[in-house]
Amino acid sequence: TNSTESIPIRLNKELAPCRQVLDDLESHDEAWPFLLAVNTKQFPTYRKVIRNPMDLQTIGKRLSQNEYKSRDEFVSDVRLIFDNCETFNEDNSPVGKAGHTLRLFFETRWADLTSGK
Numbered sequence: 834t835n836s837t838e839s840i841p842i843r844l845n846k847e848l849a850p851c852r853q854v855l856d857d858l859e860s861h862d863e864a865w866p867f868l869l870a871v872n873t874k875q876f877p878t879y880r881k882v883i884r885n886p887m888d889l890q891t892i893g894k895r896l897s898q899n900e901y902k903s904r905d906e907f908v909s910d911v912r913l914i915f916d917n918c919e920t921f922n923e924d925n926s927p928v929g930k931a932g933h934t935l936r937l938f939f940e941t942r943w944a945d946l947t948s949g950k
């Protein structure tokens with residue numbers, strides 16, 4: 834059965850752009866640092882520095898489990914990825930640059946999807 838059948842139409846419509854932009858982010862060439870949670874064995878200081886980790890897989894799970902009650906909650910989690918990235922990485926590092934590139938891509942795509950274009 835279609836898991837969205839139980840969601841009110843209004844909410845389902847609300848969340849459609851969220852699914853679309855998440856798919857676009859996941860398939861972006863610069864998404865590689867953000868697809869999965871940062872590996873804390875590879876980066877042992879990460880959880881000390883970053884109190885609220887976030888990644889695209891986690892957002893996908895929350896979306897599929899209907900944990901977002903509004904677009905704003907979804908957008909906050911996406912922006913948390915990029916804010917965490919700026920906190921932990923130098924701007925001119927490979928991950929830092931990927932974060933800036935993907936943030937700009939997100940904000941542009943999100944505006945297109947939600948400004949009725």
Ligand SMILES: Cn1cc(C(=O)NCCCNC(=O)c2ccc(F)cc2)ccc1=O
Nearest residue numbers: 865866867868869871876917918921922928
């Ligand atoms: C957000 N962030 C990520 C990293 C980081 O180094 N992340 C993993 C890179 C290695 N992972 C991959 O290359 C990969 C992962 C999944 C996939 F499907 C394809 C490639 C470091 C600091 C930081 O703040």
